Amino acid sequence: MSHAVVNTDNWEEVKAECIKHLPQDVLDYIEATKDEDRSESHLISILHKIQAHYGHLSKERLNAVSQLARIPLTKVTGVATFYHYFRLTPRGKHIINVCMGTACYVKGAEKISQKLIDELGIHFGETTKDGLFTLExxxxxxxxxxxxxxxxxxxxxxxxxxxxxxxxxDKYTKQAIKGGGKG
Ligand code: FES
Incomplete structure (x- = not known):
C-alpha cells in the first residue's frame, strides 16, 4: 500500500511525495490560495477539483491536500466523509441511487437503505469489494x-x-457472472 506521507520530516521530501498524488490544476490552486484562505469552502473547492479529475478521492490524496494546503488531516478527512457527494473509492460498475426525496422518505426509503447496506455490506459512498455496486x-x-x-x-x-x-x-450479480464481469 502506498502512503502520501513518507517516513521523513524533511519538508522537501514530503512535498515531493504529495505532489505526485494531485493534478497540476489543484497544485496551482492550493499554491495560489494557501496563504489567504483556509475556510471550509476553500477545502471543498479543492476536493471538488480532485474528484472532477480522478472521479474519486483517496487517502493518499487527502493526505497530500492536508500537507500542501496546511490543513489538519482530521479536518480534510472530516469534510470528505461528511458530504455524500465526495467518494473515497472508485465507483463500481453499477451505481445504486436510493431516492431520499420527501415522497420516498415518507414511504420508507430509510428501511430500503438499511436493507441495501445490509445486503451489500457497504455504506453510502462506498463500493463493494468486487467493484460491482456503489451505493449513493x-x-x-x-x-x-x-x-x-x-x-x-x-x-x-x-x-x-x-x-x-x-x-x-441478484439480477445484476447473475448478469456479471454470465458476462464474466464484462460489459
Ligand atoms: S422520486 Fe420523488 S421523492 Fe423519490
Whole structure:
C-alpha cells in the first residue's frame, strides 16, 4: 500500500511525495490560495477539483491536500466523509441511487437503505469489494408516484420493499457472472 506521507520530516521530501498524488490544476490552486484562505469552502473547492479529475478521492490524496494546503488531516478527512457527494473509492460498475426525496422518505426509503447496506455490506459512498455496486443517495429522481424508488444506473425500480432488494441485486450479480464481469 502506498502512503502520501513518507517516513521523513524533511519538508522537501514530503512535498515531493504529495505532489505526485494531485493534478497540476489543484497544485496551482492550493499554491495560489494557501496563504489567504483556509475556510471550509476553500477545502471543498479543492476536493471538488480532485474528484472532477480522478472521479474519486483517496487517502493518499487527502493526505497530500492536508500537507500542501496546511490543513489538519482530521479536518480534510472530516469534510470528505461528511458530504455524500465526495467518494473515497472508485465507483463500481453499477451505481445504486436510493431516492431520499420527501415522497420516498415518507414511504420508507430509510428501511430500503438499511436493507441495501445490509445486503451489500457497504455504506453510502462506498463500493463493494468486487467493484460491482456503489451505493449513493439521491434527491427526488422524478418518479414520486412510484415511491419508494431506487435507481440502478438508468433503471428505476418502484415501489420497492425491503424484500425486493435481494432479488433486484441478484439480477445484476447473475448478469456479471454470465458476462464474466464484462460489459
Ligand atoms: S421523492 Fe423519490 S422520486 Fe420523488
Amino acid at each position: 443517495a439521491a434527491r427526488c429522481v422524478g418518479t414520486c408516484g412510484l415511491a419508494p424508488v431506487i435507481m440502478i444506473d438508468e433503471q428505476v425500480y418502484g415501489p420497492v420493499t425491503p424484500n425486493d432488494i435481494a432479488i433486484i441485486l
